[in-house]
Amino acid sequence: MAGNSEPLSPRAKLAVTAGRAAAAVSRAAGRGSGSVIGGRVALKLDPDLLARLAAHLDVVLVSATNGKTTTTRLIAEALRATGEEVVSNALGANMPAGITSALAGGSKARYGVIEVDEKYLAGVAKDVTPKAIALLNLSRDQLDRAAETRMLAEHWREGLAGSKAVIIANADDPLVVWAASSSANVVWVAAGQEWKDDAWSCPSCGGVMQRPGDDWLCGECGFRRPTPTWALSGDHVLDPHGSAWPIRLQLPGRANRANATTSAAVAAAFGVPPQVALERMYSVQAVAGRYDVVSYLDRDIRLLLAKNPAGWLETFSLIDPPPAPVILAVNARGADGTDTSWLWDVDYSRLAGHPICVIGDRRLDLAVRLEVAGVDFQVFDTAAEAVRACPPGRIEAIANYTAFQDLRRAVGN
Amino acid sequence: MSDSSLRVVWVYPDLLSTYGDQGNVLVVERRAQQRGLAVQRMDVRSDQPIPTSGDIYLVGGGEDRPQRLAAERLRRDGGLSRAADNGAIILSVCAGYQILGHEFVNDLGQREEGLGLLDVTSVRGEGERCVGDVLADVDERLRLPQLTGFENHQGVTHLGPTARPFARVRLGRGNGTGDGTEGAWNDTVFGTYMHGPVLARNPQIADLLIKLALDVNALPPVDDRWYEALRRERVAAATGPA
Numbered sequence: 001m002a003g004n005s006e007p008l009s010p011r012a013k014l015a016v017t018a019g020r021a022a023a024a025v026s027r028a029a030g031r032g033s034g035s036v037i038g039g040r041v042a043l044k045l046d047p048d049l050l051a052r053l054a055a056h057l058d059v060v061l062v063s064a065t066n067g068k069t070t071t072t073r074l075i076a077e078a079l080r081a082t083g084e085e086v087v088s089n090a091l092g093a094n095m096p097a098g099i100t101s102a103l104a105g106g107s108k109a110r111y112g113v114i115e116v117d118e119k120y121l122a123g124v125a126k127d128v129t130p131k132a133i134a135l136l137n138l139s140r141d142q143l144d145r146a147a148e149t150r151m152l153a154e155h156w157r158e159g160l161a162g163s164k165a166v167i168i169a170n171a172d173d174p175l176v177v178w179a180a181s182s183s184a185n186v187v188w189v190a191a192g193q194e195w196k197d198d199a200w201s202c203p204s205c206g207g208v209m210q211r212p213g214d215d216w217l218c219g220e221c222g223f224r225r226p227t228p229t230w231a232l233s234g235d236h237v238l239d240p241h242g243s244a245w246p247i248r249l250q251l252p253g254r255a256n257r258a259n260a261t262t263s264a265a266v267a268a269a270f271g272v273p274p275q276v277a278l279e280r281m282y283s284v285q286a287v288a289g290r291y292d293v294v295s296y297l298d299r300d301i302r303l304l305l306a307k308n309p310a311g312w313l314e315t316f317s318l319i320d321p322p323p324a325p326v327i328l329a330v331n332a333r334g335a336d337g338t339d340t341s342w343l344w345d346v347d348y349s350r351l352a353g354h355p356i357c358v359i360g361d362r363r364l365d366l367a368v369r370l371e372v373a374g375v376d377f378q379v380f381d382t383a384a385e386a387v388r389a390c391p392p393g394r395i396e397a398i399a400n401y402t403a404f405q406d407l408r409r410a411v412g413n
Numbered sequence: 414m415s416d417s418s419l420r421v422v423w424v425y426p427d428l429l430s431t432y433g434d435q436g437n438v439l440v441v442e443r444r445a446q447q448r449g450l451a452v453q454r455m456d457v458r459s460d461q462p463i464p465t466s467g468d469i470y471l472v473g474g475g476e477d478r479p480q481r482l483a484a485e486r487l488r489r490d491g492g493l494s495r496a497a498d499n500g501a502i503i504l505s506v507c508a509g510y511q512i513l514g515h516e517f518v519n520d521l522g523q524r525e526e527g528l529g530l531l532d533v534t535s536v537r538g539e540g541e542r543c544v545g546d547v548l549a550d551v552d553e554r555l556r557l558p559q560l561t562g563f564e565n566h567q568g569v570t571h572l573g574p575t576a577r578p579f580a581r582v583r584l585g586r587g588n589g590t591g592d593g594t595e596g597a598w599n600d601t602v603f604g605t606y607m608h609g610p611v612l613a614r615n616p617q618i619a620d621l622l623i624k625l626a627l628d629v630n631a632l633p634p635v636d637d638r639w640y641e642a643l644r645r646e647r648v649a650a651a652t653g654p655a
């Protein structure tokens with residue numbers, strides 16, 4: 001199966017064309033990339049369009065609370081090693097309309113590597129009959145409106161039961177394991193889990209989880225960590241034959257090494273050897289501005305996105321040690337979730353020793369949080385003032401979703 | 414207090430710590446320490462017995478299934494009820510507030526027995542989920558400033574004759590009964606739907622809990638600059654033009 005051998009039906013063609021026209025109009029009107037609106041128009045004209053576009057592709061779906069955009073990029077790069085074209089929703093439009101729009105743009109592709117919002121995974125998996133599904137992690141996100149994490153896991157579990165796809169899943173996240181273990185064909189990856197506070201009760205029976213070392217098990221029903229065949233070990237990937245392959249990434253941090261490990265396991269399912277896949281992944285630099293280092297006011301500002309407690313925890317572990325200054329930016333607009341209570345689930349005492357500058361719409365919530373954590377901080381009205389308060393050199397800037405977009409604009413990224 | 418340190422018990426962080434209510438523990442701990450008090454914080458997981466010797470117990474919000482599990486384990490354990498009988502001070506939030514009442518509706522749609530420490534009964538609301546900022550006037554007997562918080566719940570809580578409303582809402586839904594009440598209290602047990610977390614938005618409530626636990630009328634002042642700035646901002650945001 002190579003490329004789109006079967007032509008699309010006239011109706012599907014019309015839908016794709018109408019979608020492109022709508023996207024172009026949306027772009028011209030200055031409403032972003034236009035991919036979502038284009039997809040929405042196309043799906044309305046032909047509700048089966050997503051299934052039909054995907055029918056010509058070997059599809060990989062990627063879902064998680066954190067890391068799905070980056071992992072989608074890494075897998076897409078790894079699969080390009082086959083010499084085939086890959087189509088992907090690289091800009092993170094991860095709901096059905098955005099996915100439809102992305103696939104409509106890849107008429108010569110063989111592979112479709114698709115990031116899917118957690119809530120839509122089961123539905124999209126039914127539509128596109130994927131060959132592989134990568135499941136990275138599930139944790140609390142957007143407290144004011146997100147579905148409960150265990151409900152999401154249950155949704156995955158029911159939606160993926162009977163799927164013919166190979167599931168590549170994180171053996172270290174009990175919720176992910178529970179979601180994946182309804183499937184017949186699972187490749188377990190020891191990708192690690194730094195944030196554990198959403199998996200203290202057994203997703204299966206509600207018992208209290210025991211967590212000796214890196215292991216985990218439910219003392220009541222026997223649900224336990226499966227034996228992984230792939231693992232992240234330091235800065236190496238261990239493959240099923242026990243060979244260790246070095247990870248070289250431009251992207252920082254343990255979480256990205258975990259994403260690379262999962263991506264290598266996915267690539268292997270399509271015949272790409274881990275050393276080849278990992279070599280390709282080095283080319284991934286910044287992902288939609290994340291991890292970019294921007295020169296601004298004679299400082300080098302590294303832009304780090306962290307949207308929820310698990311994301312902040314992973315980010316704290318990758319920043320330069322003190323005395324590197326840290327700018328923290330928090331908003332609570334619609335896309336961020338309007339409840340800032342989650343700030344109290346982040347252990348800001350880990351930033352002790354760093355000069356800390358606080359900005360963003362909700363800088364006062366963060367100020368109280370840091371005051372109670374007993375760390376020193378300064379509050380500023382603008383990014384420029386915060387940057388000027390830091391000595392020349394490297395600054396780590398950590399922001400949640402819309403604060404990150406604001407920050408990128410402020411520093412000219 | 415049973416010895417020289419203030420014992421703060423955080424009930425079931427593994428089940429009732431989903432909405433940032435851990436902040437209530439951190440604020441009580443911090444403000445007690447700022448007054449020179451030694452604090453012994455005890456985080457009690459749901460497979461451990463609840464100590465009965467605590468001075469202040471904090472119970473947070475949680476999702477529907479963990480709420481049922483927490484109620485089952487608290488009933489079986491009995492420690493929190495014994496602590497309440499001993500006169501311990503208890504602050505409960507959202508799902509925790511419902512558990513402290515006579516009964517609530519669990520994730521299976523069934524009536525689940527609570528601990529009966531507050532004379533309230535909760536049901537599932539018919540209308541839209543209550544989500545957003547809240548402003549309310551606290552029961553004047555408690556001599557507290559205006560209450561600000563964030564609510565996020567489907568529950569409707571009816572007060573019985575021995576529970577007093579903790580506050581009356583100016584903005585937001587509170588108990589969801591339509592009568593303007595928010596939360597409930599008797600002399601030592603408090604329940605509220607307010608997240609934020611509630612003690613970060615209202616540090617005087619944290620001080621009230623400490624004063625009740627120590628049986629004193631006043632505490633030395635602490636630097637409330639950032640709390641006050643946040644309170645002003647949230648009150649303005651709630652009352653100002655959208």
Ligand SMILES: [Zn+2]
Pocket residue numbers: 202203204205206207218219220221222223
């Ligand atoms: Zn179990």
